[in-house]
Amino acid sequence: AIQLTQSPSSLSASVGDRVTITCRASQDISNDLGWFQQRPGQAPKLLIFSASSLQNGVPSRFRGSGSGTDFTLTITSLQPEDFATYYCLQNYKFPWTFGHGTKVEIK
Amino acid sequence: QAQLVESGGGVVQPGRSLRLSCAASGFIFSSHAMNWVRQAPGKGLEWVAVISYDGSDQYYADSVNGRFTVSRGRSNNLYLQMNRLRVEDTAVYYCVRGGGGTYYGRYFDLWGRGTLVTVSA
Numbered sequence: 001a002i003q004l005t006q007s008p009s010s011l012s013a014s015v016g017d018r019v020t021i022t023c024r025a026s027q028d029i030s031n032d033l034g035w036f037q038q039r040p041g042q043a044p045k046l047l048i049f050s051a052s053s054l055q056n057g058v059p060s061r062f063r064g065s066g067s068g069t070d071f072t073l074t075i076t077s078l079q080p081e082d083f084a085t086y087y088c089l090q091n092y093k094f095p096w097t098f099g100h101g102t103k104v105e106i107k
Numbered sequence: 108q109a110q111l112v113e114s115g116g117g118v119v120q121p122g123r124s125l126r127l128s129c130a131a132s133g134f135i136f137s138s139h140a141m142n143w144v145r146q147a148p149g150k151g152l153e154w155v156a157v158i159s160y161d162g163s164d165q166y167y168a169d170s171v172n173g174r175f176t177v178s179r180g181r182s183n184n185l186y187l188q189m190n191r192l193r194v195e196d197t198a199v200y201y202c203v204r205g206g207g208g209t210y211y212g213r214y215f216d217l218w219g220r221g222t223l224v225t226v227s228a
Contacts (some may be wrong), residue, residue, distance in 0.1 A: 034214045036152075043201055043221060044144075044152065049214035069216070087152055091213065094166045096154040 002026050002090050006099035018054040019075040021102045023088035028068050032092035035064055035073045038101075039084045047086075048073065078104070109133035109217050111202045116222030119192055129185040129202030129219060137161070141204030143177060143187050145198035146221075155200070156187065159210050163167035166211070167205040171196075192226045199223050 003026040013019050023033065031051035036044040048064035051071055061076045064097055075082055088099040096099045108169040115127040129141070143155040156167045165177050176188040185202055199221040205212015 032213075036215070038152075043218040044215075044219070045214050046206075049207070049216070055214075055216065060150060089152075089154070091115065091211075095168045096157070098152045098154065099149045 001095050002029060002093055002097055004088055004090055004097055004099040006086075006088060006102050008102060009100065010088055010103040010105060011080050012019050014107045015078055017078045017107075019078050019082075019104060021073045021086055021104075023066075023071045023073070023099050025069045025071070025090055029090045029092035031067045032090055033064075033066070034089045034091070035062075036087045036089065037082075037084045038087065039081075044087065051105050075104075109204075111204065111217060111219035113200065113202045113219045113222040116200065116224045118227060120228055121192060121194055121226055123192055124188070124190045125188065125224060127187040127200055127222060127224070129187075131183045131185065131202075131204075133191075134204070135196075136179075138208075140210065141177075141185045142203040142205060142212070142215060143175075143185075144201045144203050144215070144218075145196075146201070147174045147195075147198045150198075153198075157205065157211050158185070160205075160212075163198060164210070189224070192224075194226050195225060197226045207221060 005024045035048040038044040052064045063074045140158045158177045201221045202219040203215045204217035206216030207213025
C-alpha cells in the first residue's frame with residue numbers, strides 16, 4: 001500500500017501566521033491527492049482536491065501544491081476557525097490511504 | 108441540500124455481525140461512487156471501502172477485505188455489512204460521497220456525521 005507521511009504531526013501557531021503542512025507519498029501518485037480539515041467532534045471537510053484545486057466554498061487562504069511524491073498544504077493567514085487536524089489522502093491506487101494527520105494548535 | 112445520514116451503529120460482541128446504513132438525499136445518488144471511512148477513538152482516518160456509481164465494483168482496505176461488504180440499494184441507500192467483527196473495528200464510520208464524476212470518484216466531497224460502532228465483550 002502507498003504510505004503517506006505527513007509532517008509535522010503537530011504545530012503551534014498564532015492567528016495571522018502562515019502555516020505549511022507537507023505530505024510525502026511512498027511512490028508517485030501524480031496529482032491524486034486531497035486535503036481535509038477535521039475540527040473536534042465534527043466530520044472531515046474537503047479543502048483541496050487533485051493536489052491544488054480549491055473545493056467550492058473553501059476560503060482562498062488554503063492553497064495546495066505539489067505532484068508526484070511531495071505535496072504541501074499552506075494556510076496563508078491562520079484564522080481562529082482553522083485550528084483543527086488536517087489529513088491528506090491519496091486516491092491514486094487501491095487501497096486508498098490517509099496520512100496520519102497534523103494537529104494545528106493555538107500558540 | 109445534499110446530505111448523508113448514517114445509522115445502525117451500536118455495541119456488538121467480537122465475532123458478531125452488524126449492518127450500517129447511509130441515507131442519501133439532495134443529489135443524484137446513482138451518479139456517484141460511495142465510500143465508507145472510519146476513525147477509531149482518538150485516532151486518524153482510515154478508508155474502508157468504495158463502491159462504483161453503478162454498484163458493479165467494490166474495493167476494500169486490507170484490514171476488512173473478506174469480512175465487510177459494501178452495497179447500494181434502490182432507494183438512495185448505501186450499506187456496509189460487517190461480519191466477524193473484531194475489537195479493532197471499533198470506530199466512528201462515515202459515509203462519504205465520491206465527487207468528480209469518475210467510476211470510483213476523484214475526491215471525497217460530502218461526508219455524513221458518522222455512526223459509532225463499538226466491538227466489545
